[in-house]
Amino acid sequence: MKIILAPMEGVVDALMRDMLTRIGGYDLCITEFIRVVDQKLPARVFTRLCPELLTGGKTYAGTPVRVQLLGQDPHWLAENAVRAVELGSPGVDLNFGCPAKTVNKSRGGAVLLKETNQLYQIVKAVRDAVPAQYPVSAKIRLGYDDTSLTLDNATAIAAAGASMLTVHARTKSDGYRPPAYWPWIAKIKQHVTIPLIANGEIWQASDAALCQQQSACSDIMLGRGALAMPNLAQSIRTGEPAMPWPKVLELLMQYSEFEMCGDKSQYYSNRIKQWFSYLKLQYPQAAELFSQLRVLRKSSEILATLQQALREETRPKQVRPV
Numbered sequence: 358m359k360i361i362l363a364p365m366e367g368v369v370d371a372l373m374r375d376m377l378t379r380i381g382g383y384d385l386c387i388t389e390f391i392r393v394v395d396q397k398l399p400a401r402v403f404t405r406l407c408p409e410l411l412t413g414g415k416t417y418a419g420t421p422v423r424v425q426l427l428g429q430d431p432h433w434l435a436e437n438a439v440r441a442v443e444l445g446s447p448g449v450d451l452n453f454g455c456p457a458k459t460v461n462k463s464r465g466g467a468v469l470l471k472e473t474n475q476l477y478q479i480v481k482a483v484r485d486a487v488p489a490q491y492p493v494s495a496k497i498r499l500g501y502d503d504t505s506l507t508l509d510n511a512t513a514i515a516a517a518g519a520s521m522l523t524v525h526a527r528t529k530s531d532g533y534r535p536p537a538y539w540p541w542i543a544k545i546k547q548h549v550t551i552p553l554i555a556n557g558e559i560w561q562a563s564d565a566a567l568c569q570q571q572s573a574c575s576d577i578m579l580g581r582g583a584l585a586m587p588n589l590a591q592s593i594r595t596g597e598p599a600m601p602w603p604k605v606l607e608l609l610m611q612y613s614e615f616e617m618c619g620d621k622s623q624y625y626s627n628r629i630k631q632w633f634s635y636l637k638l639q640y641p642q643a644a645e646l647f648s649q650l651r652v653l654r655k656s657s658e659i660l661a662t663l664q665q666a667l668r669e670e671t672r673p674k675q676v677r678p679v
């Protein structure tokens with residue numbers, strides 16, 4: 358079984374990848390997408406989103422991090438894919454699932470699922486350009502409005518030479534609404550021979566088992582569930598329970614300290630609030646704390662609130678005399 362940490366723009370940055378892969382259980386991470394339009398991007402664009410390029414394309418814990426590109430132009434995607442691997446990315450992933458209006462309007466992301474031939478042209482151009490030892494993978498949804506092209510799209514991507522295909526088992530119109538239609542992945546598997554990765558709605562070890570059974574796929578990708586339960590990958594592998602809340606608070610502190618002094622410090626308050634929106638699905642304590650954090654704007658206020666929560670959590674509980 359391979360477990361991959363999903364690309365999540367605005368949430369899973371290098372720091373989050375570092376923390377989650379140290380907790381363990383991941384075989385691969387995919388970066389937030391790099392938008393490619395009509396030029397070869399400078400190296401700094403790649404290293405800003407994927408600073409792991411400067412340390413051998415791996416997180417501190419040694420988990421490989423693959424750069425993801427999003428775009429519609431085969432030539433420019435190929436040029437930038439080559440640049441990504443030259444800079445140290447262990448392969449390239451292509452995003453054909455992004456539902457964002459701005460991206461779809463310029464023919465990028467999920468809207469390409471309406472254009473099977475364009476998918477083929479993109480994957481083929483990138484595969485032909487990137488040296489054979491580097492994997493070229495793709496990530497799709499089941500379709501844009503419906504599933505009428507699911508099998509055509511998957512077979513086109515495989516025929517173009519993709520090394521692996523992740524399937525987020527919902528259409529663009531489904532958004533992020535449950536369920537994820539895992540049996541669709543089993544259907545795709547009957548038509549392609551490249552490795553498939555099942556993705557969508559895995560929040561607990563039991564979901565992973567059901568997903569694997571229904572998708573006929575042993576390899577999975579974890580998105581929001583990985584943020585809701587920071588040890589989800591390990592829990593799936595070993596059956597360990599969810600990380601205790603005080604440990605999660607320590608992680609939050611660690612994240613805050615690094616994020617606030619890093620070059621993305623202006624995004625800190627949004628990022629931590631977004632992380633909380635997932636944590637509260639797993640931890641009732643997070644929901645309580647989030648109601649305090651939600652209204653705070655300044656990073657220093659958020660940090661102080663977290664510090665206070667950690668102090669309360671770790672203070673020895675008073676034993677009542679009998």
Ligand SMILES: Cc1cc2nc3c(=O)[nH]c(=O)nc-3n(C[C@H](O)[C@H](O)[C@H](O)COP(=O)(O)O)c2cc1C
Nearest residue numbers: 363364365366389390452525557558559579580581
């Ligand atoms: C906030 C957010 C950002 C995302 N960013 C990306 C992205 O940059 N590239 C991508 O391929 N998918 C992106 N996704 C989709 C996820 O990788 C994943 O396919 C989706 O969340 C379903 O998996 P889950 O149910 O385990 O969360 C994003 C999802 C969310 C919620």
